[in-house]
Amino acid sequence: xxxxxxxxxxxxxxxxxxxxxxxxxxxxxxxxxxxxxxxxxxxxxxxxxxxxxxxxxxxxxxxxxxxxxxxxxxxxxxxxxxxxxxxxxxxxxxxxxxxxxxxxxxxxxxxxxxxxxxxxxxxxxxxxxxxxxxxxxxxxxxxxxxxxxxxxxxxxxxxxxxxxxxxxxxxxxxxxxxxxxxxxxxxxxxxxxxxxxxxxxxxxxxxxxxxxxxxxxxxxxxxxxxxxxxxxxxxxxxxxxxxxxxxxxxxxxxxxxxxxxxxxxxxxxxxxxxxxxxxxxxxxxxxxxxxxxxxxxxxxxxxxxxxxxxxxxxxxxxxxxxxxxxxxxxxxxxxxxxxxxxxxxxxxxxxxxxxxxxxxxxxxxxxxxxxxxxxxxxxxxxxxxxxxxxxxxxxxxxxxxxxxxxxxxxxxxxxxxxxxxxxxxxxxxxxxxxxxxxxxxxxxxxxxxxxxxxxxxxxxxxxxxxxx
Amino acid sequence: xxxxxxxxxxxxxxxxxxxxxxxxxxxxxxxxxxxxxxxxxxxxxxxxxxxxxxxxxxxxxxxxxxxxxxxxxxxxxxxxxxxxxxxxxxxxxxxxxxxxxxxxxxxxxxxxxxxxxxxxxxxxxxxxxxxxxxxxxxxxxxxxxxxxxxxxxxxxxxxxxxxxxxxxxxxxxxxxxxxxxxxxxxxxxxxxxxxxxxxxxxxxxxxxxxxxxxxxxxxxxxxxxxxxxxxxxxxxxxxxxxxxxxxxxxxxxxxxxxxxxxxxxxxxxxxxxxxxxxxxxxxxxxxxxxxxxxxxxxxxxxxxxxxxxxxxxxxxxxxxxxxxxxxxxxxxxxxxxxxxxxxxxxxxxxxxxxxxxxxxxxxxxxxxxxxxxxxxxxxxxxxxxxxxxxxxxxxxxxxxxxxxxxxxxxxxxxxxxxxxxxxxxxxxx
Numbered sequence: 010x011x012x013x014x015x016x017x018x019x020x021x022x023x024x025x026x027x028x029x030x031x032x033x034x035x036x037x038x039x040x041x042x043x044x045x046x047x048x049x050x051x052x053x054x055x056x057x058x059x060x061x062x063x064x065x066x067x068x069x070x071x072x073x074x075x076x077x078x079x080x081x082x083x084x085x086x087x088x089x090x091x092x093x094x095x096x097x098x099x100x101x102x103x104x105x106x107x108x109x110x111x112x113x114x115x116x117x118x119x120x121x122x123x124x125x126x127x128x129x130x131x132x133x134x135x136x137x138x139x140x141x142x143x144x145x146x147x148x149x150x151x152x153x154x155x156x157x158x159x160x161x162x163x164x165x166x167x168x169x170x171x172x173x174x175x176x177x178x179x180x181x182x183x184x185x186x187x188x189x190x191x192x193x194x195x196x197x198x199x200x201x202x203x204x205x206x207x208x209x210x211x212x213x214x215x216x217x218x219x220x221x222x223x224x225x226x227x228x229x230x231x232x233x234x235x236x237x238x239x240x241x242x243x244x245x246x247x248x249x250x251x252x253x254x255x256x257x258x259x260x261x262x263x264x265x266x267x268x269x270x271x272x273x274x275x276x277x278x279x280x281x282x283x284x285x286x287x288x289x290x291x292x293x294x295x296x297x298x299x300x301x302x303x304x305x306x307x308x309x310x311x312x313x314x315x316x317x318x319x320x321x322x323x324x325x326x327x328x329x330x331x332x333x334x335x336x337x338x339x340x341x342x343x344x345x346x347x348x349x350x351x352x353x354x355x356x357x358x359x360x361x362x363x364x365x366x367x368x369x370x371x372x373x374x375x376x377x378x379x380x381x382x383x384x385x386x387x388x389x390x391x392x393x394x395x396x397x398x399x400x401x402x403x404x405x406x407x408x409x410x411x412x413x414x415x416x417x418x419x420x421x422x423x424x425x426x427x428x429x430x431x432x433x434x435x436x437x438x439x440x441x442x443x444x445x446x447x448x449x450x451x452x453x454x455x456x457x458x459x460x461x462x463x464x465x466x467x468x469x470x471x472x473x474x475x476x477x
Numbered sequence: 478x479x480x481x482x483x484x485x486x487x488x489x490x491x492x493x494x495x496x497x498x499x500x501x502x503x504x505x506x507x508x509x510x511x512x513x514x515x516x517x518x519x520x521x522x523x524x525x526x527x528x529x530x531x532x533x534x535x536x537x538x539x540x541x542x543x544x545x546x547x548x549x550x551x552x553x554x555x556x557x558x559x560x561x562x563x564x565x566x567x568x569x570x571x572x573x574x575x576x577x578x579x580x581x582x583x584x585x586x587x588x589x590x591x592x593x594x595x596x597x598x599x600x601x602x603x604x605x606x607x608x609x610x611x612x613x614x615x616x617x618x619x620x621x622x623x624x625x626x627x628x629x630x631x632x633x634x635x636x637x638x639x640x641x642x643x644x645x646x647x648x649x650x651x652x653x654x655x656x657x658x659x660x661x662x663x664x665x666x667x668x669x670x671x672x673x674x675x676x677x678x679x680x681x682x683x684x685x686x687x688x689x690x691x692x693x694x695x696x697x698x699x700x701x702x703x704x705x706x707x708x709x710x711x712x713x714x715x716x717x718x719x720x721x722x723x724x725x726x727x728x729x730x731x732x733x734x735x736x737x738x739x740x741x742x743x744x745x746x747x748x749x750x751x752x753x754x755x756x757x758x759x760x761x762x763x764x765x766x767x768x769x770x771x772x773x774x775x776x777x778x779x780x781x782x783x784x785x786x787x788x789x790x791x792x793x794x795x796x797x798x799x800x801x802x803x804x805x806x807x808x809x810x811x812x813x814x815x816x817x818x819x820x821x822x823x824x825x826x827x828x829x830x831x832x833x834x835x836x837x838x839x840x841x842x843x844x845x846x847x848x849x850x851x852x853x854x855x856x857x858x859x860x861x862x863x864x865x866x867x868x869x870x871x872x873x874x875x876x877x878x879x880x881x882x883x884x885x886x887x888x889x890x891x892x893x894x895x896x897x898x899x900x901x902x903x904x905x906x
Contacts, residue, residue, distance in 0.1 A: 010581075013589050013810055022813030024556065029894070031825040033714075035847045039687055041716050041817075045596055048813040054558055058586070058807060062567035065582030069566025075575075082480055083570050086525050092560075095536035100550050100740030101871055104540035108739050111535060121518050133608035133741065134796040136783070144650045172783035172793035176619070177650045181788050219506040250504060251511045266796065270480075274563075274800030275583035276573040276605065276760065278742030295642070315646030319549055319611040319639055319729060320740025332532065336478040338522030348481040350503045355491040371503055397579050405575075408784070423480050426487045452768070457578040460767035464577075467765035467777040471754065473602055474592040 010060060014475050017047035024051065064458040065275070066402050072428050076375045076405035076417025077167065077215055079245050079267035087271065090332035091325050100320040108324065109305040112298050115331045116282075119263060122342065123241070124254020125284030129293040131322040135242055138262025138281030139173035139209070142238050144314040145260055145285065145292040146206050147177050149236065152292075152312060161200060161208040161230070163192050165216055165409045167240060170209045179206055186411055190368040191220040197229060207236035207259070213243045215409040215417065217353060217372035227257025236260060236289075244268040245421070246350045246374035249343030259286050269330035280326035294318075348422035349374040352429060356420055359433040363440045367412050374421070380414035383440070385447035389414040392439055394461055395453035399435035478522060543896055544868040547851045547887025548683065549610065549637050549707040550740050551732045554890055555804075556811045559734040563804050573760070573796065577775040578767075583799065584774035587762035590806040597712040597809075598726045599719025600748035605760035606802040607745025607794065610729025611643035614705045616758045616792055617725045617747060618644060618677065621701045622653050623756060623791075625674030629654040631700075633665040635682035637707055638876040644677070663844035663853070664688055668696065675701035675724070681711050684885065685827075685851025686844055690721035701725065708732055709746065711849040713820035725749045734808030735801050744801040755781060758792030819890060823850040826888035826897070833901045840904070843883055851887045858882065860904050867900060 033040075049057070067073070073080035098108055116128040132138040143160070150157050159182045160174045171181040182200055185193040192210070208230045213219045220226065227237045239253050239261035245268045247253070253261050265271050266279035273279070285293060294317045296307035334342070350373050357366065357376040364378040380389040393403035393416070405417040420429055442449050454461065483491070488500070497503060504512065523531065544552065563569060567582060574580030574587075587605045594603035607613035622628050632644060632655050648655050656673065659666045663684045668676060676697045680688045694702055704718055706728040718726045730744030731737070749757055755778065763777035783790040812819060827850045834840045839857035853873065861869070861882075870884030877883075888897070 010585065012585070012592075014592070017813075019814075022815050024812050024815050026812075026815050026818040026822055026890070028818060028822055029825045029829065031829050033821065033824050034828050035687065035714065035824065035849070039715060039847065041714065044713055044814055044817045046593060046809055046813050046816055049810060051558060051811065054807065054810045055561065057810070058558075058562040058582075059565070061582035061585055062562070062565045063582070064579075065567040065571055066576075066579040067567045067570030069570045073570075073572070075572055078572055080570075080572060084478065084480060086478070086528060088564065088569075089529065090532050093532060093536045095533075095539050095541065096739070097736045098539050098541065098739050099544060099546040099552065099737050099868075101546050101548065102539075102541075102544065102868060104542065104868075105739070107535045107538035110538065118519055133612070133798075134794070136793045136795045137608060137612070140650070140793055144646065147650060167795075168782075168784035168787050168790070169793050169795050171788035172786075172790040175788040175790075176793055178652050219504075221506045221508065224508060224511075249517050250513055251507050252513065255511050256508075264796075272569045272800075273572045273796070274569055274798075275571045275580070275586075275803065276799030277796040278608075278798045278801055279796040294646070315649070316639060316642040317612070317646055318741065319609045319637075319643065319743060323741040324739035325736070325742050332528060334519060335531065336523050336525070336528045337480070339517040339519040341479055341481075341522050342517060342519065344479065344481050347500045347503075348483050351483065351488060351491055351495075351500060354495045354497075354503055358495050371506060373503075373506075393576065394578065397576070402579065403576055423482065425482045426491060454578050459578055459581055459771060459773045460769045462577045462767050462773045462775050463765045464775055464777070467763040467775045468779075471761070471777055472764040473588070473754075473761055473777075474595045475589070476592065476595060477601075 012475055013047040013057060016049055016053060016057065019048055021050050022048040071400050072424055072432055073402040074404050074418045074420050075402060076419040077242055079419060079421060081270055081421040082423035083270050083272040084333065086336060087329040087332045091328050096328060109298055111328055111331050113300060113305050115327050118334050119282055119284060122248060123261060123284050124252030125261065126287040127290040127293060128282050128284040129297060130282045130327050131294045131318045132262065132281040132283055133318055133323050134277060134279040135262055135264040135281040136169040136173060138283045139169055139240065140176055141283045141294060141317050142260045142262060143173050143177045145289055146236050148292045148314045149289060150206060157204055157206045159204050160206050163210060165214045165411050166211055167215065167242060170240060190216045190218040191222055192226055194222055194225060197226065201229060201233050203233060205233055205235045207238055209238045209240060211240040211243055213246060213373040216368055216377050217375035218368065219373050223256045231257065242267060243374060246346045248346040249339065250346045260289060265326055265330040270333045271326045271329040278323050278326055280323045345422045352420040352422060352424060356418060356429050356433060360436060363437050375417055375419035377412050378416050379412050384444050387443040387447050387450050389416055391450040391453060395439050395450045396435060397454040398456045401432055401435060478525065542866050542868055545870050545886045546868050548871045548885050549639065549729060550737050551708060551887065552737055552889055552891045553732050555734050555736065556808060558811045559804050559807045562807045563800055568803060569800055574776060577773065581773060584762045586803050586806055588764065588774050590802045591762060593806065593809045594746055594748055598748045599717025600726050601751040602754050602757060603748040604757055605762055606797040606799060607747055607759055608798060609741065609743035609745045610705065610707055610727065611640040613727040613745035613747045614640055615643050615647035617703050617727045618647065618653065619651055620725065620756055621675035621703060624753065625701060627672060627674040628652060629656060629673045631656050631658050631668050631673050631676040633658045633678045635660045635665050635684060636677060636679045636705060637683045640705060663846060665693060670697055670700045673700050675703050677703045677705065679705045681708060681849045684844055684853050685848040687847045694721050708849060710820050710823060713816040714824060730805050733805035735804050742798055742801050744798050744805055756791050759794050759797055822890050823888060826892050827852060829894065830888055830897045833897060837904055850889060851885055853883050853885055855883045863903050
């Protein structure tokens, strides 16, 4: 499809702005002489983006089982809620009681759901929450006058975990997974010392397994005075069933754009609130919103790590999450966990008849299969591309790294049994194609708006704007 | 509401297929003592109409008087095209475009966004977005210290105070030392570059004033120059940063088609010279071809990123502000060159306001220098008290003790001449 600048013609823009008869105060030598933004009539702008949207796939288009991303249905009512004009307020306005009430109530709900003592809603995404959490750990040990340097991370972790750790000048130390998919307790014990800041753990982990030794793991960390951070990306199957605060977690983040259904927007905006136990509350980002004598106000703490966002986080996303929690209520939250886990296990049982299941056990919200049984050199990437032809978004591929040729599948609770069956049928058909007509897979997608893209070329000669 | 479609019958047959008796058998890996026995203490579910009624009840506790607040978040008109496009589910309910063949919409839109940001700033490379203005600046600070290998930066005190707080937070974690550069008459004053990797300024600065980037560049000859903007509409009127040889430009892009929303989601902009292409944080969309030779787009140079490079990544950022960048792209495409006229109108309204205010005894324009759409006034207390129903500006004395009784006032196209006249009337009555 043509680019905006290729469709542009001087004088075409219809979006007129009337000026006043007032001289500017800006000297000529500070002003720009040309502005080459594209010029299209409004109808062509709308058609351009409408046509672009037609070559995009969202949850609104079909099953999107992208593992660890929780691509559930994003209720439309939450968009209406987020567009209530009275909430579109300047962040420094003092007439903000309604807005503060939403943030405060949401903090309370998140505490109740996770068993944490206090939440800050400032972090703008999961990785931002991780960074905030590690900053809190750093500030905690600084306050205690302890110099610790190492953060334990299981090898099944999200890539953001070690990246967040190294931003805080700590050293990530990886622990192995056991043959059953959990943390290898022996390896963990060997790596423990008084130099360990704590652990960053994802539970259920990225194999979709709830670590049955989670209490031993957190106890081991606590025995050495360390802190336990939970990457809450996989909170969905725990809603109303189990609280991280009960299994020894000291700090965690939630991804509101995953568990709490705010749309992912093609890469954000998200929101990554951080929750902590009581001892760590003073270290949360400044300012916090708290209740003093039945009045909501901003509160500053001396021990705080400081501010991590220009203002107070992604309020537009917080409002959607609040709206979601209120609309489904307590019973709805538990329902999510149960059905997410049911759907994943159902799919696992059906898929294992055709694909290799590296960890054949009960899973939580997601499952991993791999390409080890595929004939004719067909790879996970080929399967992913061919799934597009069947009308599905592919799963997360080649992740977690500990499974060669991994496909991480998270169906979520909002899919019908018929959708799950259709996906399994497609996977079965793809397996048969791999045996009989492998070129259909290696050349896939065949029906998408564009053929398989040359990723290597994109990186070898980077062209990142229409100027170069 | 309930968005789980499984019927009792579905559940029965699925459990049978799995080979377990009940749902709780699927949670048997969770130690028994951890399983919640009672329901969460969260209110019962609501229907759509009950929910909206509830939210409206809360929303009216907010008040929206006539307001001249700016300082990092701006009340601009959002063209009707923007919401029509960004509310399309194909865009809004998709994930980061890891699978380019079914994400061409998002990817081409990002590529075009990157191009328009480069046109506005004059820089060579823009990424797909960061969280907001403050965090993109913090990432620029970290980037600069990596490029120069010096863990010290100079920060102008004419930078937005909240941004300075965020820099402090990130600097503490990344063990970078911040040296504060004073302000003289509203502008960044002299500085020594020795031992530092970069100087961070804001343009237009927190007081709305246009900094002397030419002078700053000369003084910063041997270090990087990082410029932050909170009101990027000014770019449509001012010389691009490339003309001052700025190394890294960061900004808050909320002004481009995104609502105020109590300060978030914003749109973190970061753009650099070509030389820093391989060190820039975040996603980049690049052009390539498919197997038939057709032009297409894909995320590229991913070896900089956390999911490949892990602890050696240039940043930990994953989810950014994709839909806000899309809003900005639609905004810029809708205005086209008329964005320059919009910028002029914003400036004209601010100039008009200062002309009117300067005729009033008891109101002073604190800095007599070129500004874009924000300016600082000092106003006598008795005059200020006449404006109880108007948010005249951001009180500056909390951030700058020597600016007692001073306010940062902002005009946008949403401010009408009548609004300004109303303020003048109320003060002079």
